[in-house]
Amino acid sequence: MSLSEPAASASSDVETSFRTCPLCEATCGLSIEHRDGVVTRIRGDRDDVFSKGFLCPKGTVLGKFHEDPDRLRTPLIKRDGVHQPASWEEAFTAIADGLVPALDATERDGGAIYLGNPVVHSLDLLLYSPAITMAMGSKKVFSASTVDQRPRELASGLIYGSSFTIPVPDIDRTSTLLLIGANPMVSNGSLATAPDWPGRINALLDRGGSLIVVDPAHTKTAEKATTHLAPIPGSDALLLAAIATELTATGQHRPVDEDRDALETVVAGLEAFTPDSVAAATGLDAAAIRDVATQLAAAERPCVYARLGTTITPFGTTASWLVDIVNALLGALDAPGGAMFAKNPAGSKNTRGLGPFGKEQTLGRRKTQASGMPIELGEHPVAAMAEEIESGNITALVTVAGNPVLSCPDSHRLDAALEGLAFMVSLDCYLNETTRHANVILPSPSHLQKAHFDVAFGNLAIRNVANYSAPIFPLDDNGLAEWDVAARLASVLGGGAGTAQAAAAVDDAIADRLVRAALDSPQCPEGLSEDQIRVAVGNGHGPERLLDLMLRSGPFGDWFGTSDGLSLEALIEQPHGIDLGALKPRIPEVLMTPSGRPEFAHPSLMGDLGRLASLLDGPTDGLRLINRRTLRSNNSWMHNLEILVKGKPRCTMLMHPSDAKTRGLKNGDFATVSSSVGSVEIAVELDDSLRAGVVSIPHGWGHGVEGTALTVAGRNAGVNVNVLTPTAAIDPLSGTSQLTGFEVEVAPS
Numbered sequence: 001m002s003l004s005e006p007a008a009s010a011s012s013d014v015e016t017s018f019r020t021c022p023l024c025e026a027t028c029g030l031s032i033e034h035r036d037g038v039v040t041r042i043r044g045d046r047d048d049v050f051s052k053g054f055l056c057p058k059g060t061v062l063g064k065f066h067e068d069p070d071r072l073r074t075p076l077i078k079r080d081g082v083h084q085p086a087s088w089e090e091a092f093t094a095i096a097d098g099l100v101p102a103l104d105a106t107e108r109d110g111g112a113i114y115l116g117n118p119v120v121h122s123l124d125l126l127l128y129s130p131a132i133t134m135a136m137g138s139k140k141v142f143s144a145s146t147v148d149q150r151p152r153e154l155a156s157g158l159i160y161g162s163s164f165t166i167p168v169p170d171i172d173r174t175s176t177l178l179l180i181g182a183n184p185m186v187s188n189g190s191l192a193t194a195p196d197w198p199g200r201i202n203a204l205l206d207r208g209g210s211l212i213v214v215d216p217a218h219t220k221t222a223e224k225a226t227t228h229l230a231p232i233p234g235s236d237a238l239l240l241a242a243i244a245t246e247l248t249a250t251g252q253h254r255p256v257d258e259d260r261d262a263l264e265t266v267v268a269g270l271e272a273f274t275p276d277s278v279a280a281a282t283g284l285d286a287a288a289i290r291d292v293a294t295q296l297a298a299a300e301r302p303c304v305y306a307r308l309g310t311t312i313t314p315f316g317t318t319a320s321w322l323v324d325i326v327n328a329l330l331g332a333l334d335a336p337g338g339a340m341f342a343k344n345p346a347g348s349k350n351t352r353g354l355g356p357f358g359k360e361q362t363l364g365r366r367k368t369q370a371s372g373m374p375i376e377l378g379e380h381p382v383a384a385m386a387e388e389i390e391s392g393n394i395t396a397l398v399t400v401a402g403n404p405v406l407s408c409p410d411s412h413r414l415d416a417a418l419e420g421l422a423f424m425v426s427l428d429c430y431l432n433e434t435t436r437h438a439n440v441i442l443p444s445p446s447h448l449q450k451a452h453f454d455v456a457f458g459n460l461a462i463r464n465v466a467n468y469s470a471p472i473f474p475l476d477d478n479g480l481a482e483w484d485v486a487a488r489l490a491s492v493l494g495g496g497a498g499t500a501q502a503a504a505a506v507d508d509a510i511a512d513r514l515v516r517a518a519l520d521s522p523q524c525p526e527g528l529s530e531d532q533i534r535v536a537v538g539n540g541h542g543p544e545r546l547l548d549l550m551l552r553s554g555p556f557g558d559w560f561g562t563s564d565g566l567s568l569e570a571l572i573e574q575p576h577g578i579d580l581g582a583l584k585p586r587i588p589e590v591l592m593t594p595s596g597r598p599e600f601a602h603p604s605l606m607g608d609l610g611r612l613a614s615l616l617d618g619p620t621d622g623l624r625l626i627n628r629r630t631l632r633s634n635n636s637w638m639h640n641l642e643i644l645v646k647g648k649p650r651c652t653m654l655m656h657p658s659d660a661k662t663r664g665l666k667n668g669d670f671a672t673v674s675s676s677v678g679s680v681e682i683a684v685e686l687d688d689s690l691r692a693g694v695v696s697i698p699h700g701w702g703h704g705v706e707g708t709a710l711t712v713a714g715r716n717a718g719v720n721v722n723v724l725t726p727t728a729a730i731d732p733l734s735g736t737s738q739l740t741g742f743e744v745e746v747a748p749s
């Protein structure tokens with residue numbers, strides 16, 4: 001079988017192909033039946049080694065997306081304010097004539113790139129987007145990571161020496177799971193790749209385990225909880241600090257010996273945060289906090305996992321750190337059933353046994369030009385994008401698979417700022433709220449037209465798994481592969497031509513880097529030559545060769561035929577994936593820190609405790625807005641699929657009946673919601689399970705804008721919650737905006 005041939009089995013004229021769902025982090029295996037280029041049915045792949053048949057409603061729509069008439073199939077160039085179809089040659093010429101001079105006018109300093117969430121779900125974009133960034137010659141990189149997960153990555157960078165080294169809950173073996181600010185029954189997990197969270201939570205409960213959920217809303221996950229605490233939004237760091245002090249004050253902690261000194265330093269710094277002292281600021285009873293600490297301490301295999309609700313607050317980095325502190329105090333960090341580290345089969349720095357690094361990770365070395373927001377892990381915070389454009393610090397922009405106008409804070413301001421750019425290029429599948437500002441749009445093919453392998457989620461999986469999916473359908477007429485588009489764009493931005501040969505040269509350069517990385521790896525077998533590697537992987541262009549290089553030089557690799565192990569060919573032979581086993585303890589091998597141990601008492605983290613103490617004064621009385629996920633929605637980009645948006649409107653504001661009553665609102669009324677930066681009108685849905693004083697609006701909506709081409713989404717527009725999100729309130733360590741728990745006013749419309 002050739003590398004690009006679909007993995008399919010024939011059954012009369014219907015073919016069945018198996019592939020990993022690329023839509024969310026759960027990475028479910030799909031069984032896709034198709035005939036004559038049309039998907040006839042999608043089901044969960046029961047033989048998938050990881051998901052075993054599970055899928056959610058979104059996974060069934062890949063065929064609908066492929067067929068969506070609004071999906072872009074040809075490049076668009078904006079002429080006289082209107083996007084018009086163009087050839088690839090015209091598109092790349094327009095970029096060479098427009099974007100390149102705009103970049104050169106500022107000696108490349110005015111260029112910026114925004115990488116959207118789907119980039120990490122695309123093998124092509126993950127491998128080739130860095131070439132675009134490099135070719136732009138600008139250090140202004142924005143990504144969806146700074147919308148909601150940078151605090152977790154930053155905490156990992158400081159503690160473990162790498163932002164990719166993120167502990168994940170070993171949910172299949174834990175006995176007591178504390179979930180904070182996460183709703184995996186609906187979201188299917190984030191920064192923790194586990195297909196079938198519902199089944200895994202049920203299994204935890206069936207084996208007599210406990211599920212403690214901390215969330216201001218009584219979510220679907222909270223419905224499963226054996227204990228549910230509904231704190232004031234944004235107070236999770238206080239709660240975690242109090243659990244840590246309670247564990248030590250009562251002698252219930254059991255850290256591993258090597259970390260005892262560092263953890264004692266941390267606990268000494270947490271002295272002010274006790275269940276009693278944080279009770280008012282968290283809105284929780286001190287006794288309830290003590291009970292959670294006792295449940296965790298009594299558990300045979302406890303585990304703490306926190307997600308979005310904790311990271312989109314002004315204390316996101318500190319909360320993420322404190323999650324690891326509590327796990328470490330419980331002896332649950334890097335222990336089976338606790339919070340463990342995946343071993344990514346391909347492309348991860350933390351699997352190469354690089355060992356301790358001499359240099360401590362520090363914060364605050366770079367700041368944004370306009371207002372001095374922190375630039376950490378090489379990226380500008382999205383909160384800074386509008387002001388950097390307004391200030392003239394960014395004059396040219398490339399967006400890749402992103403819709404920041406809907407997903408970033410203070411959206412109306414960003415929407416207006418984009419009009420002021422000298423030139424903008426988007427690589428995207430839709431003419432949406434963001435790409436409507438682009439001078440040129442380069443279309444991506446559908447998921448079924450490209451190969452898939454989850455390079456990023458191998459870092460976050462709760463089991464070590466590898467699964468490759470070949471393209472099922474050919475490219476559209478005159479279509480280009482996504483990697484080819486990205487590589488041609490990189491070539492043009494670097495002053496080259498947007499041709500197939502130029503793309504091949506970009507591809508070869510990436511392959512050269514991977515060959516060198518393999519040869520430099522401490523695990524490279526003695527005597528393995530560059531020629532042997534090149535012969536083993538061949539010279540075909542595209543992502544498969546690069547993936548083969550990464551797999552074969554990875555921790556489970558066959559080292560180019562010198563041993564048994566993973567290769568692309570081995571994966572192709574196993575269309576349901578290869579299970580590489582349960583997670584195993586990886587400290588210290590996973591660490592890249594100066595001490596060779598986790599830097600639990602990192603000065604930048606300890607230094608934030610004074611600011612955290614200011615929260616103890618307690619919250620103000622206003623209504624607080626929180627975010628929510630719905631099962632049939634995935635950020636902003638799946639609302640053009642009728643099957644997912646039909647039925648009862650999902651973009652409503654949940655409100656406690658007591659809050660509605662004091663404002664003269666009833667179920668179904670329209671309310672005006674205002675913040676310091678904007679206002680929206682939205683239907684009210686009463687929900688007595690929500691904490692009083694909290695309202696909830698989902699994100700990713702706000703369609704129906706002039707200049708877009710999203711027929712179905714336009715009919716189901718909803719409102720953009722990020723119109724309300726202020727950019728001024730950020731986590732000062734990571735620059736992440738406060739997207740939850742900020743004050744709003746609500747009045748009848």
Ligand code: SF4
Pocket residue numbers: 021022023024025026027028054055056057058059060188195
């Ligand atoms: S849970 Fe995620 S990966 Fe699984 S089918 Fe749904 S969208 Fe796809």
